[in-house]
Amino acid sequence: MVKKFSIWFMVLLVILLGGCAVKQNDSTSETPVQEQEPGITDDTILIGSNAPLTGPHAAYGACITNLEAYFKKINDEGGINGRKIKLVYYDDAYDASKTVGVMKKLVEQDKVFLTVVQGASPCAAVVDYLAEKNVPMMAITGNSQILTYQNAFEILPNFTTDGTVLAQYAVQKLGAKKIGIWYQNDDYGKEDMEAVKAELKKNGLEPVAAIPYNMSDTDFSIPVMQLKELTPDVVILIPTTKTGSAFMKQAYDLGLKTQFLVSYTSADLSVSTLAGPAAEGAIFAAFFPLLDKDSDPRVKEHKDFVAQYSPDKTPNSFTLYGQLYGEFIAEALKRAGKDLTREKVIEAIESMKNWNEGLAENVSFGPDQHGPGGESLYFIKLENGKFVRIQ
Incomplete structure (x- = not known):
């Protein structure tokens, strides 16, 4: 009798403990620990x-x-x-x-x-x-x-804004009638170039030439000579800094005399160092403060x-x-x-509206506006190896 009671007691104890264990596991599964976002730790x-x-x-x-x-x-x-x-x-x-x-x-x-x-x-x-x-x-x-x-x-x-203002400046401020375009053959250059062409079309103009280059190119004598024969009033350059400098230097050496108007992406004083006198007088779109204005x-x-x-x-x-x-x-x-x-x-x-801190000026975004956060562009000119603001 005692033996049977002991067995039933043990069975009951196992059932009770098992039930608690199951209940405890169920409770844990109901409130899982939230995983941290990728790349985020406590510190x-x-x-x-x-x-x-x-x-x-x-x-x-x-x-x-x-x-x-x-x-x-x-x-x-x-x-x-x-x-x-x-x-x-x-x-x-x-x-x-x-x-x-x-x-x-x-x-x-x-x-x-x-x-x-x-x-x-x-x-x-x-x-x-x-x-x-x-x-x-x-x-x-x-x-x-x-x-x-x-x-x-x-x-x-954005590059559409860049190309648009470059074309506007060429026509409205420089009075150019014959405008050439030399651009990087990628997403940047093509978007900028198409914006230039669209703005020129609004003014009843077509570019005298729109010549692409590849990022690996180093010899620009052929496009320089093509442009030289066309005698443009202005050539709009849509390059990177180093490549644009090389183009201006070769244009200078080969006697292409024109006004260069350059994308904001190349508005850096290293152009003067790389191109020397060939860059003198070139006009650039810009949006950063001039670094020589202490x-x-x-x-x-x-x-x-x-x-x-x-x-x-x-x-x-x-x-x-x-x-x-x-x-x-x-x-x-x-x-x-x-x-x-x-x-x-x-x-x-x-949620950012008219954010103005550090280098930012009136930066705004929204659910339907993911960029550009800022669009204010002005123009600068290389004179004696320094940038001078002209508009």
Whole structure:
């Protein structure tokens, strides 16, 4: 009898304990622990980027290395809502086919929270992938193609705006009737060139020539001689800084006498160093403060920042890009709050209205406006190796 009672007692005990265990497991399954967003820990925000550190456009790599320097400044000041920013980037040599692999590595292996993508064609090559993965994309470009994507944002003037104002200036301010176009044969150059042609058409004009070049080209004697025969009043250049400088130098050597009007993407004093007297008198679209105007507090602040955090660099338009995007991303993260999600960052950027801090001027976004965040362009002229504002 005692033995039977003991057996039944043990069976009952097992049932009761099993029931508790099941109940405890059920309770756990009802309130799972929420997983952290990719790239976010209690003390770190991981951001990924491509960077043209090698190749013919390696000068643009300073945008990303100076972005990294700006994040160091942010971290030294306490970070964003208790977290430090870490930037990881890989060289893609400004080659869109390589950018695809870089972004996949950043998203799938490094597990970054958001990305910074530099270059018109690199942006176009990866925007679909990043949208599919729901990864926010801060695009260092003026490529209008990406503005319809919910995850992508630009803060630079778009290339359609650039081409439009270049054509307007050529016709309205310079009184040009014969206008040539020399442009980079990629997403950047084509968008800018089409905008120039559209604006000229509004004025009853057609370009005397629209000549493309490839990024690997170094000999521009043929297009120079083609333009020389056409005797244009103005030649609108839509290049990168180094290539545009080489073109002007060869034009000078071959006797092409015309007024050069240049895209804002090449508005950097390195043009004067690279092209020498060939660049004198060239007019550029621009939107950054002139770095030789030390009376501008933004210029002094930028120079002080570069001296402290990027002492191996000379302040230029590329270091300005780095600071501008650093300020932009820091503001977005700050507005998104402590409990960071990618959706909250997107909502935070869309909430920006007339933001004026650091290098930003009246930057606004919205659910249907993902860029450009700022569009104010003016014109500068190279005189005695310095930029002079003319409009």
